[in-house]
Amino acid sequence: MQFFNLNENTFLITWNQNLDSNLTNLLTSYRNIIMSICGDDIQDCVQSIKSLLVIINNNGSSIKKIIEKIKMIDPKKINIKNKKIKVWKIPVCYDLEFAPDIKAVSDLNNISIQDLIEIHLSKTYDVLSMGFLPGFMYLGKTDNRIHCERKVKPSLKIKKGSIGLALNQTCIYPTESPGGWNIIGITPIELFNLQSNSPCFSKPGDKIQFVEISKSQYVSSLKNPDKPDFIEL
């Protein structure tokens, strides 16, 4: 755990471990503890793949005091195994109409489109971080057999709900946007709901399990988007 002050009210905590689910769970646990022990002193705490960025409120609290508090957290008390983790079931339609890049990625990896879909469905992914767009989820890690680079020429218009692949990650576009990920499917789920005070159902540290749906199921659930189901592990 390393601390780095960015400015008068922001610091980073960085971990050097290799990325796996344990690291993601560790960061999530630290974030929860920091939010609960520092309360109103914290304005924002942003979880990324290997770091937390902490912005403190301008209420007289000091970075030094907060870092001291965080250093007092006993790592032995952070029991990542016992924590309940939400696994969200996200329906995905892999129909070619909504998967403009699925053929190129399967060709690149010398597998069939069906193989690619099965490999993509076979893993439960960690929500590593959110960013780029409000509610945009970085999910990892994907299977090496569906590895691909970002597109050299980004698409100008990626549909809302699109599922992307790049490097060892997969993602979901919450809104229509330009972007460089390879698009292999689409979900009817509403990922970012501004009417709610917690606009995203999931957050970094949760898990995502994709479930295949047909084109007709996609079209019909688009009309009545439900909140996704989840199970707790």
Added chain:
Amino acid sequence: MIKVISKGLYTTIQDKGRFGYRNIGVPSSGYMDSESAETANLIINNPKDNPLIEATLIGPTLEFKKSAVICITGGEFSPTLNDIKISSYSAIEVNKGDILKINNSSIGSRCYISIQGTIISDTILGSKSFYHQITNSNIIEDGDIFLFKKNIRTLEQKYTHKKFELNKTINVFRGPEFKCLSKESINTLFNEEFSIGINNRMAYNLLEKIQDGVNSIISSGVIPGTVQLTPSGNIIILHRDSQTTGGYPRILQLNEKSLNDLAQLRTGDKIRFKLLN
């Protein structure tokens, strides 16, 4: 009520910003130059974090359908009321039917128009600041109508403020990836001038390049004022609407004052970095 006769170049409603949602990817937004904005509120006894109008380079023309007390701060935009020049940094009484014209800026890039009372506008995730993925409006458009609730406050206590001036020395701390810079780059960074290229509420691009070929980092948190170095050697200074995470090395970090100063500069202006730590 205020009617927008002409919208100007890039006019938005901003308040202090949207806080507590960066973990789900929502930028903070808010006043680009918070010092000028807060001054505009304080001069007319508004709470300092009140929403107000932010104009960029070419200001809007507004028709007041009811009387109001307003204040204009920030850059020099030669404001007029019914074609008569009015002063910035003071409370101005506006009558029903008056036309406020904020012209082109001669000094600075952004000016702020505060209205005594409250502008009525949607609060989304705790803020009225415009941001295209969050709020219905991206910018103020011709013909838009704003309602505001008057709140007469006495102006007995005069608010003293700093004089507006441009400042092209940008104070920075070392960023988390400062160590990826070569000696030569560090030398260039702190001894040469850099010219401002394309810029907006998200980021300021600089024209001069420094070393190329630095490796990207594992995507990590960024904030307004983070200075990124791209693999091709370009320098990008993130501003209020910037995204919340990024994969470019963070070589420097502006302090709050320099973030405000930068917001008043424009394409072609030359800046110098000054190291604080």
